[in-house]
Amino acid sequence: MVALADFNPSCYLPSSVSSYLPNAVACPPPPSVARSMFDTVTSPFSSTYSVLRHTTDAIMGLPFLSFLLIPTMTSYSTSLNLLFFYLTWSTLVLSHHPLRVEVVGSLAVKFLFYLLPSGAMLLMDVLFPGVSASFKSLGDDALPLKDTRRKSVFKFARILGWSVFNVVFGVMVQGLLEWLLTMQLGRPAALRVTTTLPLPWGIVKDLLKGLVARDVLTWVVHRYLLHGGARPANAIVRDLSAMHGSWYHKAVKAPFPLSPTYDHPLIYLLKVVLPMYLPAMYWRFHALTFILYLAIVSMEETFTHCGYARLPTHFILGGIARRNEVHCLTGGRGNFGTWGLCDWLAGTSIGTDATDDIMDEVEESDVQGKVMKQAGRGVAQVKNAAGGRNGSAHVGTRSRRRTRRTRSDSDSD
Template identity: 85%
Template structure:
C-alpha cells in the first residue's frame, strides 16, 4: 500500500508536460500494467540468459593450461589471463544466485561439449553417409539412418529428441536436488560456488576421484540393475532390465552421436546422470572443478560414441569406443563400465580390455626400441667420458674435419 505522502501526481503527467517541470518535482512515468506483466514473465528467462552468457564467457575464457602451470611457469600473460578469468567468475558468482549459476553452467557445458559436437557429427552421418561410413570402424552398420523411409526417419527423430530431452532433464533434476538441499532442508549446497579459485592440485585430485568413482558406479548399476542376468529374481531389476533393453539396446545396434544419452528417462538418470553427479556431490566439488569434470565426461561421451575409427587419442578414447561398440553389438553381455577398469578387475570384459589398450599403445609407440636406443646413447656417452677426450683411440669419436689443406693433399695423392 502506497502512502499518500509518497504519491507524486507529476509522475502521471504526459512526458511533454513533465519536461517543463523542475527536476525536483518531475519524475518518469511508472510502468504500465502490461509492462509490469511482461517483466514478471520474462525476468526468469532474461536472468537465465544473462547467467548463461556470463557462464559461457567464463568457460571459454578459462585458461586451463595456464591455470595448471601457474606454480611452475609464471608469466605476464598467465597472470593476466588468470586475472581476467577471476574477474569474470567473480562477476558471475556475485551477480547471480548460486543455484542459477550451477544449473546454467551445467547446461552450458553439456551444450558446448556434448550436444553441439554430437549434433555436428550426426549431421555429417545423415547428409554424407558414404563419406561418414568410410571413417566408421563398423562401416555402414554404424550409420544411424540407413534408410530414408518415413518410419525410419520418425524413429531417428525420436532417438534424437529423447537424447536431448534427457540432457535437459538431468540438469533439471540437478537443480531440484540443489533446491531441496538448500531451500528446504537448509543444508549446504552440493557444490561449492565461491569466488575463491581452487588450487591446481585440488582440481586434478578431485577430477581423478570423480572419474574413478563414476566408473565404479556405472559398472555396478549397469551390471546388476540393467543387466541382472537372463532371469533376474528381483522384480525391480527385471523391470529396469526390460526397459533398458526395450529402449536402448533395441534402438542402438551400434554407437552413434547422441546415443549415450538415449534411454528411458528414469534409466538415464540411474545409468548416466547419478554416477556422474553423485561423486561431485559426495566430495563437494568446487564449481570450477565440476565444470572441468563435466566437460571431460561430455567429451568422452561425444568421442567414444561417434563410431569413428580414428580418435584424438587412441590410448584412452579408442579403447572405450571399442568396448562400447562390443557392448552394443552383443546386446549388453559385457563391458559394463566406462573406462574398462572395473570390467578388467571383475572379468566382464569382452574383446580387448584396459591392459590390451596399454600394450597396444606401448607397441605403437615402440617403447622398447626407444628404451634400447636411449640406453645405447647412455653407454656411448659413458665410453666417451671414460676415454678422457682421446679421439684417436675412441671408436665413438667424431671424424676429423677435412680442411682445405687436407683435401688438397688427398687429391694430390
C-alpha cells in the same frame, strides 16, 4: 528492500511540489500493467541469458594450463590470464543466484562439449554416409540412418529427440536436488559456487576421485540393475532390465553420435546422471571443478560413441569406444563400466580390456624400439665423451713431454 540505485527522494514529495521539478530528477511514472506483465514474463529468460553469456565467457576463457601451472610459472601473461578469468568468474557469481549459475553452467557445458560436436558428427554421417563410413571402425554398420524410408526417419528422429530431452532432463534433476538441499532441507549447497578459486592440486584430486567413483557407480548400476540376468528375482530389477533392453539395446545396434544419452528417462537418470553427480555432491566440488569434470565426461561421451576408428588420445578413448561397440553388438553381455577398470577387476570384460589397451598402445608406439634407440644414443654419447677426455689426456701428456725435453736441452746448453 529498495536498492540504493533505485532510490529517488522526489518520489516521496507531494505531487504539488514534484510537478515543478525538472524531468531529470522528477519521479518517473509507475509502469503500466502491460509493461509490468512483460517484465514479469521476460525477466527469467533475460536473467538466464545473462547467466548463460557470462558462463560461456568464463568457460571459453578458462586458462586451464595457465591455472594449473600458476604455482610454478610466474610470467606476466599467466598472471593476467588468471586475473581476467577471476574477474569474469567473480562477476558471474556475485551477480546471479548460485543455483542458476550451476544449472545454466551445466547446460552450457553439455551444449559446448556434447550436443554441438555430436550434432556435427551426426550431420556428417547423414549427409556424407560414404565418406563417414570409411572412417568408422564398423564401416557401414555404424551409420545411424542406413534406411531412408519415412518410418525409419521418424524412428531416428524420435531417438534424437529423446537424447536431447534426456540431457535437459538430467540438468533439471540436478537443479532439483540442489533446490531440495538448500531451500527445503536447509543444508549447504552440493557444489561450492564461490568467488574463491580452487587450488590446482585440489582440482586434480577431485577429478580423479570423481572419475573413479563414477566408473564404479556406473558399473554397479549397469551390471546389477540394468542387466540383472536372464531371469532376475527382484521385480524392480526385472522391470528396469526390460525397460533398458526395449529402449537402448533395441534401437542402438552400434554406437553413434547422441546415442549415449538415448534411453528411458528413468534409466538415463540411474545410469548416467546419478553416477556422475553423486560424487560431486559427496565431495562438494567447487563449481569450476565440476565444470571441468562435466566437460571431461561430456567429451568422453562424445568421442567414445562416435564410431570412428581413430580418436584423440587413442590409448584411453579408443579402448572405451571399442568396449562400447562390443557391449552394443552383444546385447549387453559385458563391458558395463565406462573406463574398463571395474570390468577388468570383476571379469566382465568382453573382447579387449584395459591391459590389452595398454599393450596395443605399447606395440603401436614401439616403446621398446624407442627405448633401445635412446639407450644406443646414450651409450654413443658416453663413448664420445670418454674418447674426448682420453684424447685431451694424450695431448696433455705429449705437451708435458715436449716441455721436459725443451728444459733438458736448455740445461745442457
